[in-house]
Amino acid sequence: MLKRTALFIIVLMIASGCVSKQTLKSQMTEVIKENPQIILDAMRENNLELLDIVESGVDARNELKREAKFQDEINNPFKPVLSPDRASIGDINAPVTIVEYSDFLCPYCKKGAEVVRDLVAKKPAKYQLIYKHLPLHAESKKLAAVFEAIALIDKDKAFKFHDAAFQNQKKLFKDSDGKVLGKILLELGIDLDKLQKVLKSATIVKNIAADQAEAKSFGFDATPTFLVNGVSIRGYVPTDKFEAIVELILEKSPKKEHTDGEICEDCLNKM
Template sequence: MKRMIRCSGAAVLLALAGCTATTTAVAPKPEDADKVVGYFRKKVNLPASAAPKVTDLKASPIPGAGQGVIEVGNQKQPFLLSSDGRYAVFGSVEDLTVNPFEAVMKKISLTGRAIKGPETAKVTIVEYSDFQCPYCARGYQTVENEVLKEYGDKVRFVYKHFPLNFHPWAELGAVAVECARQQNEPAYWKLYSAFFDHQRDVNPQNLKEKSHEYMAGTNIDKAQFDDCLDNKKTADLVKADQQEGTSVGVNGTPAFIINGRLLSGAQPAAAFKAIIDDELASQK
């Protein structure tokens, strides 16, 4: 169904040509919307059993065009329609006055999070990761031992949670580090590092005991930590991180958002460097 989200430059030009009769945006007529569905069914070769429907008919931000959404099962395809009902563009409407990278960063909340690096840093790296994922452990080594050391106070780093449901202790580990953060950040970062450094030594049964061991010397109140962990008091934050990650394009781990740019997978330091250097150069 990936074909559903493609549109051609020719179609865009035709749509604009069809909009010249009026500068007022109007909602598509139901009969014109039916024509869109009929065309779309043929264009993507929908099976006879498919039952596409049109929703959210309204005026478009583009003068002279209306818009709507074709729904096929759980998938949605936005479309634009010229005022005369002749031309359609399949795809989302993009506001060219908006920086897409800035739009991504606005979806990410940094409030109350543990952050490495100064607030004045020109580059912000947000990682969505899973403590039990082996590729995430590789990403951790790259970020901590190469990227952050090379760029120092030019970057700031935020770790967010995206535990995968087939990793038995990943979610509990995420809950644990956030329980630690509620008491102090040194405990948070120490536990964060230990979970990656000792990934193979941790399991659901010993996670609490291992957490105590890894946070030694951080003045953690163990009873308070245990209560938080046992009752999963930070689980909502972990879930919010996952939802946020999905909203900015994360679909696997590790994933990094660097000033709004998505970098997926356990990439080498050179991949980070290419983006960071470009961002730093663009801000001079």
């Protein structure tokens, strides 16, 4: 037994006379060097306990890494391009800006989209939500193009398409003839002839490419990923936990101080 073996060694050392901690440590080290089988045998006898210790250590180390990364992003937030030309919902002057990097055919993106959409619906003065594209499949890219085309026609309807596309995600997976997509567009009152013309716009290709390049520059390669005031939340997170992270970001973020005649950089980005 690991504890019993270690205790036996310590007792043996102490029984040999009064020794300092440094001397005791040196003597114990020497014993283990000369008899490594003691440790090996103890590890074999207590392999499950040892595995628990190792796993606990790994978890603790990973948690420290996550906390350090989170604090680093608080101090040095990512700075996505926030263009007024792109579709968004909520208040443009809201204290919390969420940028959603997503894929219309990603199941976890569907769950994540529901979370942030619900937050904005409940507290539109607190949140601004901007949808950006990180399509991982060719079909996803087509849906991204439709979203961007609708946004060029009517930004409000673009987010209605956002909701409808995620709600019908399973059907869109198998929508090889485009019937499901066509039905969604008709239900939203989209002029299909106008949409076809707008889909040829170079702006659409430019916007999607810019979103992908931006995500790559931030090291994002999976969906969904969210930026909350420049701090990343990767993957689907339930509503209560997402809100808790938002509050933590607001609490830990340096307070922006305005002076007469000056506007902070974040405010400029929102103009």
